Amino acid sequence: MIFFPQKNRTHEIKTYGVGLVLGLLALITLPLIVQSNDYILQVFTHALLLGNLALAWNILGVSGSISLGHAAFFGAGAYCSALLSLEYGLSSWLTIPLGGLLATGLGLIMALICLRLRGAYFALATLAFVEIPRVITDNWDGLTHGSLGLVGVPGLPSLNLGTWSVDFSSSIMASYYFVFAYFLVLLGLVRFLFASNLGLAFQAIREEEIAAEAVGIPANRYRLLSLLLSAYFTGVSGACYAHLVRYIEPGLVYGLHFSAIPMIFAICGGRFTIIGPAMAALIIYPLDQFVFHPLLPAGHEFLYGVVLILTVLFLPAGFWGSLRKIS
Amino acid sequence: MTVLQLQELSKAFNGIYALSNINFTINEGEIVGLVGPNGAGKTTLFNLISGRLRPGSGKILFEGRDITGFKPHAVCKLGISRTFQSSRPFSRMSTLHNVLAGQVFGKGFSLHVRPEDEQMAHELLDVVGIAHKAETLAANLTLSEQRRMDLARALATRPKLLLLDEVAAGFSPVLVKQAIKLINRVRERGVTLFIIDHFLNLSLKVADRLLALDHGEKIAEGPPNIVMKNREVLRAYLGMRYQDEKD
Numbered sequence: 002m003i004f005f006p007q008k009n010r011t012h013e014i015k016t017y018g019v020g021l022v023l024g025l026l027a028l029i030t031l032p033l034i035v036q037s038n039d040y041i042l043q044v045f046t047h048a049l050l051l052g053n054l055a056l057a058w059n060i061l062g063v064s065g066s067i068s069l070g071h072a073a074f075f076g077a078g079a080y081c082s083a084l085l086s087l088e089y090g091l092s093s094w095l096t097i098p099l100g101g102l103l104a105t106g107l108g109l110i111m112a113l114i115c116l117r118l119r120g121a122y123f124a125l126a127t128l129a130f131v132e133i134p135r136v137i138t139d140n141w142d143g144l145t146h147g148s149l150g151l152v153g154v155p156g157l158p159s160l161n162l163g164t165w166s167v168d169f170s171s172s173i174m175a176s177y178y179f180v181f182a183y184f185l186v187l188l189g190l191v192r193f194l195f196a197s198n199l200g201l202a203f204q205a206i207r208e209e210e211i212a213a214e215a216v217g218i219p220a221n222r223y224r225l226l227s228l229l230l231s232a233y234f235t236g237v238s239g240a241c242y243a244h245l246v247r248y249i250e251p252g253l254v255y256g257l258h259f260s261a262i263p264m265i266f267a268i269c270g271g272r273f274t275i276i277g278p279a280m281a282a283l284i285i286y287p288l289d290q291f292v293f294h295p296l297l298p299a300g301h302e303f304l305y306g307v308v309l310i311l312t313v314l315f316l317p318a319g320f321w322g323s324l325r326k327i328s
Numbered sequence: 329m330t331v332l333q334l335q336e337l338s339k340a341f342n343g344i345y346a347l348s349n350i351n352f353t354i355n356e357g358e359i360v361g362l363v364g365p366n367g368a369g370k371t372t373l374f375n376l377i378s379g380r381l382r383p384g385s386g387k388i389l390f391e392g393r394d395i396t397g398f399k400p401h402a403v404c405k406l407g408i409s410r411t412f413q414s415s416r417p418f419s420r421m422s423t424l425h426n427v428l429a430g431q432v433f434g435k436g437f438s439l440h441v442r443p444e445d446e447q448m449a450h451e452l453l454d455v456v457g458i459a460h461k462a463e464t465l466a467a468n469l470t471l472s473e474q475r476r477m478d479l480a481r482a483l484a485t486r487p488k489l490l491l492l493d494e495v496a497a498g499f500s501p502v503l504v505k506q507a508i509k510l511i512n513r514v515r516e517r518g519v520t521l522f523i524i525d526h527f528l529n530l531s532l533k534v535a536d537r538l539l540a541l542d543h544g545e546k547i548a549e550g551p552p553n554i555v556m557k558n559r560e561v562l563r564a565y566l567g568m569r570y571q572d573e574k575d
Contacts, residue, residue: 196441197439197440197441198432198433198437198438198439198440198441199439201425201428201429201432201433201441202429202433204418204420204421204425205418205421205429205433208417208418208419208420208421209416209417209418209419211380211400211412211416212412212416212417212418212481213418213429214380214399214400214401214404215378215380215400215401215404215409215410215412215482216404216409216429216430216433216434216481216482216484216485217401217404217405217430217433217434217435217485218401218429218433219399219401219402220401273420
């Protein structure tokens with residue numbers, strides 16, 4: 002459960018590194034392997050997006066707060082980016098980070114209301130908090146078109162580098178690589194954060210807030226920072242979602258689904274690890290879509306409940322967290 | 329030189345005074361023992377000094393500077409560190425990382441992990457005698473090891489004044505001897521010490537002065553041998569009847 006235990010450090014980093022490189026190589030070459038199958042690629046694009054969501058959620062999770070309200074950031078990011086590009090014709094290169102910024106602003110409001118709470122009280126308050134942006138979006142018809150949702154949201158942006166250009170909305174493969182690139186950036190950032198002294202502060206606050214303050218860690222400031230960072234990247238993920246799916250409505254993007262899913266992945270993968278949450282997304286979501294969805298079209302999501310219960314009962318450190326503890 | 333000055337310090341919880349009108353001064357390089365029976369207000373006094381609680385009235389001066397109402401992390405940065413009665417380890421972190429947190433955040437802050445910080449944390453674990461436990465999760469340390477870790481973590485913040493809350497409570501005579509050695513070693517590093525010692529197994533041997541509290545009031549202060557003969561102190565510790573019979 003320690004990010005970088007010192008014992009056998011080089012050995013561990015080596016095996017860890019080899020595994021990571023192999024995994025990333027598999028993800029890079031996936032479109033080439035399944036070229037003819039758009040469905041598989043679509044599922045993995047979503048899995049990566051949910052992986053980003055789980056990584057972002059865990060920036061807050063690692064400092065000890067369990068949020069059930071990240072759909073607020075997801076929905077706000079999605080709506081902000083979709084509206085700006087739809088109504089004002091702004092490039093999604095610009096609107097996606099702006100979606101993240103709006104989510105961060107919302108994170109600030111959530112912090113004012115909820116951050117004084119701990120544990121289950123924090124979780125419940127965040128669960129209720131989602132209703133604020135949802136109700137606003139649902140009823141501000143003039144701005145958001147209310148419960149009708151937004152149809153025909155512009156696709157993912159295109160990249161022009163001199164003569165070479167790629168339109169990320171042109172094919173599923175291009176979209177896949179766009180989301181994958183965001184995944185890499187976020188993974189690198191989270192790894193950097195957690196391995197830095199900031200990670201040390203987040204852990205210390207999680208483990209024993211009073212002692213953390215006594216050794217000079219301004220706990221509230223760091224808890225706020227982790228919440229804002231988490232909100233930003235969740236908002237960016239929501240914005241990507243809007244341009245990827247190109248259709249959003251309040252009930253969808255502010256739904257419990259997008260609050261619960263990152264939490265489930267983070268807890269199953271390992272809340273105190275860097276890559277565990279993303280790994281869980283990349284394993285559980287495809288498992289759900291390829292195996293359980295065909296079997297049980299109406300109730301396939303029971304899988305998430307079962308996996309969560311099994312993890313909490315038998316692998317409280319998450320599967321990746323437990324695996325690392327054994328090694 | 330005066331390190332800590334408490335001026336007419338009072339704290340009430342729901343109208344009941346946990347501390348009332350405490351005046352006290354600690355000089356640089358001193359070891360002062362804080363004694364008194366259960367509920368005397370010893371830990372409350374520590375919580376006031378370290379910023380966990382705000383005093384109801386009165387002032388706390390550290391090196392002449394008014395620090396009343398400062399937050400715990402700010403108090404730590406100025407140079408007051410503390411340990412806890414029931415040590416509060418960062419359970420799911422290694423012993424080394426526990427100490428490292430103090431080393432990194434105790435004074436300034438750098439985003440990057442500096443090797444010299446880790447080096448220093450290792451040295452402090454060596455000072456308190458648990459260097460071999462550096463990689464053990466703090467939750468898996470024994471009580472005595474956790475207290476040592478707590479001490480190392482507090483020292484890592486480079487304090488000028490160290491508040492020790494019941495470091496030796498529940499220790500065997502052998503462990504108490506080790507604790508005395510350790511405290512003398514800390515003093516040699518130039519740290520002023522304020523030690524809560526309910527059972528008097530430590531402060532009688534190491535303290536220069538004692539401050540005795542009872543029911544939130546100062547009942548005595550001075551050299552240990554004099555304070556321990558004080559009628560009020562004896563009454564507080566041993567009860568009325570003893571006094572009555574003696575009279």
